[in-house]
Amino acid sequence: MRIVSDNSPEDLRRRAAERQLGFAVRALAVNMLRIMRGAGKPYRFAHELADCSKALREYLDAFEHNSPSDLIERVLNPEKSWPDGEDDSDRYHDAWRSNPREDEAIMLRKQNARRAMRLAALRITASMLAGQRLQTAHGEKDLREAISRHEQLTEELRDLRAKEWRGGRAAHNAANARVLAAALALATKRQNGRRKPALAEHPPSVPPRPKPVQDRLQPPSYEGLRVVALPPAIREEFGVASALDLALWLNRLRRERAIAPLPQGQFPSTRATLDYVVKELRKERAL
Incomplete structure (x- = not known):
C-alpha cells in the first residue's frame, strides 16, 4: 500500500506560486485604484508590474501553463479576504x-x-x-x-427604532402603574390590619394615606439638560435622531435587566458622557 501525501514538493510549489501571484496582483490593483483617485504610489507601479510578471511566470511553470483566471477573479474580489478567501x-x-x-x-x-x-x-x-x-x-x-x-x-x-422605543416606553409606564397600584393596595391592607377596633360611641378613624412607593428603576427627569449633537456615524449605527433617544433606549434595556437607569450626571451633554452612553448601549445590545 502506497500513501500519497498532500504536501508533496510539487503541491508545495504550486501553493507558493498561487499565493505569490495573488499577493502581487492584489498589491498592483490596490495601487492602481489609489493612483486613479489621486493618491497611491506611481513610482511603485513599474516594480509591482514586474513582480506580477515574475509571479505569473512561476505560476505557469508550476501549473503547466494553465490560465490563472479563477485565481485572478478570487484575488480581485474585495469582499473576500486573501489568501483564505473567507x-x-x-x-x-x-x-x-x-x-x-x-x-x-x-x-x-x-x-x-x-x-x-x-x-x-x-x-x-x-x-x-x-x-x-x-x-x-x-x-x-x-x-x-x-x-x-x-x-x-x-x-x-x-x-423602526423610534417605534420600538415608543412601544417600550408605553410598556414601561404601564408596568410602573401596576407596581404602584399593587404597592398601594398592599400598604392599605397592612394599615387596616394594624388598626385598633374603635369604641361604639366613637366613629372609626380614617387610616393615614400610605406614602407612594419609589421605583428605583424609574429614570430621572432630563428636562432642561444640555444635549450634545450626535455624529452621523452614531446616528446611522443606532438609527436615532438625538442623544436623548440614546439615553432613553439605554434606560429601557437596563430596566429589562433590573439595573438602575442613567443618572443626570451621566446624561450625554458632553462628548465624554456621549461616548460612555454609546459604550454602555453597545454592551447592553450585545447581551
Whole structure:
C-alpha cells in the first residue's frame, strides 16, 4: 500500500506560486485604484508590474501553463479576504436567516445597497477610462439608484427604532402603574390590619394615606439638560435622531435587566458622557 501525501514538493510549489501571484496582483490593483483617485504610489507601479510578471511566470511553470483566471477573479474580489478567501457577508447572511428580525433585514438590505454603490463607482471609472459614454451614464444611473435606496432604508430603520422605543416606553409606564397600584393596595391592607377596633360611641378613624412607593428603576427627569449633537456615524449605527433617544433606549434595556437607569450626571451633554452612553448601549445590545 502506497500513501500519497498532500504536501508533496510539487503541491508545495504550486501553493507558493498561487499565493505569490495573488499577493502581487492584489498589491498592483490596490495601487492602481489609489493612483486613479489621486493618491497611491506611481513610482511603485513599474516594480509591482514586474513582480506580477515574475509571479505569473512561476505560476505557469508550476501549473503547466494553465490560465490563472479563477485565481485572478478570487484575488480581485474585495469582499473576500486573501489568501483564505473567507467571505464575511456569507456568515452575516447565514446568521440572519437563522434568526431573522426586521431591523436585521433592513441592515442586510443596506449592506446590499452599499455594495451596489461600490460596483456602480467601479463601472463608472472603468467606462471613463475606456471612453464609453453610454456605459458611464448607466453607471451613474446605478449609483443614484443605490444611494436613494440606501437613504430610504436608513429612514425605515430610524422609524423602526423610534417605534420600538415608543412601544417600550408605553410598556414601561404601564408596568410602573401596576407596581404602584399593587404597592398601594398592599400598604392599605397592612394599615387596616394594624388598626385598633374603635369604641361604639366613637366613629372609626380614617387610616393615614400610605406614602407612594419609589421605583428605583424609574429614570430621572432630563428636562432642561444640555444635549450634545450626535455624529452621523452614531446616528446611522443606532438609527436615532438625538442623544436623548440614546439615553432613553439605554434606560429601557437596563430596566429589562433590573439595573438602575442613567443618572443626570451621566446624561450625554458632553462628548465624554456621549461616548460612555454609546459604550454602555453597545454592551447592553450585545447581551
